[in-house]
Amino acid sequence: MPALITYRTPIQKDWVDYNGHLRDAYYLLIFSYATDALMERIGLDADSRGHSGNSLFTLEAHINYLHEVKLSTEVWVQTQIIGFDHKRLQIYHSLHRKESDEALAASEQMLLHVDLAGPKSTPFGDRTLQALEQIIEEQRNLPKPKHPSRTIQLSKQHDD
Template identity: 70%
Template sequence: MPALITYQTPVQADWVDYNGHLRDAFYLLIFSYATDAFMDRIGLDSDNRSASGNSLFTLECHLNYLHEVKLGTQVWVQTQIIGFDRKRLHLYHSLHREGFDEALAASEQMLLHVDLAGPRSAPFAPGVMERLQGIVDEQVDLPAAEFVGRVIGLPT
């Protein structure tokens, strides 16, 4: 399977800092929009969320800033499922641009399926589980996500 592209956008003027680079917070915004698009793809779109009362919450996010991104650059997010169980989803997003082979940034995320009435964790619906497994099956030949499981710390 070619990479699953979940979001595309040009870098907006109000996303750029005093150094002429994409502000750190806007990398996360772009990845957040990619997660929303991924939710739509697996059947957790706004209609489903309204009908079921379920959604995804982000439990943890690791963000790696790898290369600078400048105003107007057309970027896209590629999304890979690292793993999932009946209530959790481990995703990997990477940010890319034309003519540059390396990822510009990477975000590893752990998401929890939640019943909003609680709120409390809830199992995915069978159809969502099937779509998740289908994507995993399609992604079996993708290279391993490079920036997964990293820990922040000073060398000792």
């Protein structure tokens, strides 16, 4: 399977900071839209959410800012499923542009399937599980993500 492209957009003027770079918050916005598109792909679109009362909540998100992104750059998000269990989904988004094979940014996220009436966690439905299994199968030959499960820490601690 070629990469699963979940979102495309040009960088908007109001998304850019005083240095001419994409503001930190807008990386997460772009990745959030990619998650929405993934939800549609796995059967958790607006109609399904309205019918089932189930959705995904983000439990944790890490962003790696790898290269600068400037105004009007056309970007897209590639999404890879890292893994899932009966009610959690671990995904990896990477942000790309035409001029480079390298990712501009990456975001690893842990999502939880939730019954909105609680709200409380709930197992995925069969349709979603089948869609996730299909994507995992289609992505089995993709290279492993470069920046998953990283932690923030200083390599050298200062005692002053």
